[in-house]
Amino acid sequence: MYEMENITDITGISDYYMWEQACDKEDVSAFATLLTTILNSFIFIFSIIGNGLVLWVLIAYENFESVTNVFIFNLSIADLILTLCLPFFIVYHRQGWIFGAVACKTFNALFSVGFYSGIIFLTFMTYHRYLAVVDPLSALKTRRPAFKIMTSIIAWFLSISASVPVIIFQVETKYAGFNRCEYNEKIPELVSNYQQNIFFLITFSVIIFCYFNIIKTLLKSQSQRNHKPVKLILVIVVVYFLSWSPYNIIMLIHSLNQQNIFKDCEFIKKIDYAKYVSEKIAMSHCCLNPILYAFVGIKFRRHLKNVLKCCCQCKHDALSTARHSSQYHCHNEDGSLY
Numbered sequence: 001m002y003e004m005e006n007i008t009d010i011t012g013i014s015d016y017y018m019w020e021q022a023c024d025k026e027d028v029s030a031f032a033t034l035l036t037t038i039l040n041s042f043i044f045i046f047s048i049i050g051n052g053l054v055l056w057v058l059i060a061y062e063n064f065e066s067v068t069n070v071f072i073f074n075l076s077i078a079d080l081i082l083t084l085c086l087p088f089f090i091v092y093h094r095q096g097w098i099f100g101a102v103a104c105k106t107f108n109a110l111f112s113v114g115f116y117s118g119i120i121f122l123t124f125m126t127y128h129r130y131l132a133v134v135d136p137l138s139a140l141k142t143r144r145p146a147f148k149i150m151t152s153i154i155a156w157f158l159s160i161s162a163s164v165p166v167i168i169f170q171v172e173t174k175y176a177g178f179n180r181c182e183y184n185e186k187i188p189e190l191v192s193n194y195q196q197n198i199f200f201l202i203t204f205s206v207i208i209f210c211y212f213n214i215i216k217t218l219l220k221s222q223s224q225r226n227h228k229p230v231k232l233i234l235v236i237v238v239v240y241f242l243s244w245s246p247y248n249i250i251m252l253i254h255s256l257n258q259q260n261i262f263k264d265c266e267f268i269k270k271i272d273y274a275k276y277v278s279e280k281i282a283m284s285h286c287c288l289n290p291i292l293y294a295f296v297g298i299k300f301r302r303h304l305k306n307v308l309k310c311c312c313q314c315k316h317d318a319l320s321t322a323r324h325s326s327q328y329h330c331h332n333e334d335g336s337l338y
Contacts, residue, residue, distance in 0.1 A: 023265035025272065032276045033093040039280045040086040043287055047083040050290030051076040061306065068233075070148045071125040072293075074155065075118060079286040082114035086283065096179035101172040104181035108170045112163035112192075113156075115244075116199065118285075120155040122240055123203045129233050130210035134217050162199060165192040186258060193255040200248045207237055235292055243285035246278040 054076045064070050085107045088099060097104055131138050141147065169188035173180045183189035214230055254275055262268055 023268055025269060028269050028272045028276075031273065035276055035280060036093045037090050040090050040283070043280075043283055044083055044086045046287035047079060050287050051080050051083070054290050054293060064148070065143070067128050067142050067148055067151075068125060070152065071121050071128070074152055075121045075125075075289065078114050078117040078121060078159075079289060081110050081117070082283065083286045085111045085114070092181065097172055097181040098179065104172045105167055105170050108181065109163050109167045112166045113159045115196070116159035116162045117155055118240070119200065119203045119244075120158055122237055123206055124151055124155060125233055126207045126210045126237060129230055130214055133214045133230065162195065165195070190255050190258060193251050197248050197252050200244065204241060211237070232292070236289060239288055239292060240285060243288065244282045246274075247282040250274045250278045 055073065058064075058069060058073050058076075062069055064073070088103070088107050091098065099107075128142055131142065165188050169183050169185060169192075170181060171184045173182060173184065183192070211234060218230065250271070253271055256262070257268055257271055262271070
């Protein structure tokens with residue numbers, strides 16, 4: 001262990017690292033490495049397969065005239081962006097950051113963009129369903145191709161804009177013989193963490209408002225037409241909230257810890273344990289949406305059976321027949337994925 005007086009103030013956050021060094025966290029580091037290696041590997045495999053199937057089903061069997069299909073497509077892209085970062089974080093925990101300064105900014109920015117784009121598209125999806133139920137006439141305007149293109153562009157633009165602090169201030173550093181990829185100053189990190197917390201809180205306030213009015217309207221209505229879409233989106237939103245809210249809560253506490261509010265070493269280590277566990281719970285969301293579509297979405301299950309049937313027919317040299325059948329089925333489907 002390094003002597004505290006030998007630590008030089010290069011980044012402007014030496015006080016925090018001096019305290020961190022005084023509090024031995026080798027057990028936390030070993031736990032984080034093991035947890036990251038195991039769970040990131042499983043999440044990566046299942047997310048690639050699941051979201052790949054979602055994109056395949058959307059492209060081969062569905063159309064993008066449905067606004068919700070467009071949002072689900074973008075949501076899968078956002079999940080895949082997060083997923084592609086996972087193998088690099090496994091190596092990071094085991095060997096330090098060995099990929100260079102540019103990759104440090106790139107992969108942390110991708111993680112941030114994936115997080116923000118996911119919650120933005122969920123919010124847009126919920127608001128669109130809110131219009132379809134509460135104000136159907138306004139919802140008709142959203143069927144225009146220009147609306148789908150503009151909302152997608154706006155969502156990705158907002159996600160990238162929100163990730164600017166990561167792009168600017170995440171740098172490769174070396175500390176105690178270990179290459180790190182982290183913020184070079186305390187204030188930008190705190191700003192980024194609080195921004196994420198506030199963004200998460202605002203978007204979910206909008207979602208709760210929308211669903212409160214959706215449920216109130218459906219209870220007054222005798223029509224069952226909107227119930228299935230609302231059910232699917234509600235399940236997706238609830239799972240997203242359960243996945244990401246613990247991480248946001250722990251990151252808020254972690255930000256307070258970085259301001260030296262907590263002094264007890266054992267409590268600080270518990271915060272670190274909770275941070276790593278909540279982070280894996282949040283990342284597991286990448287592979288959950290395809291499972292939700294399979295359990296809640298009747299059309300998705302039907303399309304998935306066709307995909308599997310197509311694969312089986314390919315093995316028996318009947319690929320052309322399967323494609324013809326798939327295309328015919330596709331053109332006779334309307335609406336969204338569910």
